[in-house]
Amino acid sequence: MDTFRFKRFEVYQDAKLFRKDVMELVSKLVNKKTYDLSDQIKRASSSVILNIAEGSAKRSDVDFARFLENAIGSVFEVVAGCDIAKDEKLITEDEYKLIEVKADSIAKQLGGFIKKLRNSSKFKK
Secondary structure, three states: OOHHHHHHOHHHHHHHHHHHHHHHHHHHHHOOOHHHHHHHHHHHHHHHHHHHHHHHHHOOOOHHHHHHHHHHHHHHHHHHHHHHHHHHHOOOHHHHHHHHHHHHHHHHHHHHHHHHHOOOOOOOO
């Protein structure tokens, strides 16, 4: 039985590593001035992982794809939050670029996964 099938998805494993990198980066932002931004970025990075997991439990590929789309939205949210942090000189350009490269990879993996689901016979009506 493959109850927790999400654990074997490469994009799930990569999303966990991405979250770890994000958490390390934004941990230095925690103070009264930056708490809201850092908290939002951290929650968005967790949301990527959690949407992959939750979507994998859905009965249809249509529903699963919708959760993967939400995961992509969370990836974009992390990048936008880090872009704000960069503009406010809370993180360096190099730190931002590292997150952006990893986010791009995850977004592409999720996009490919969605495409695969949409092309499956289960997805078509």
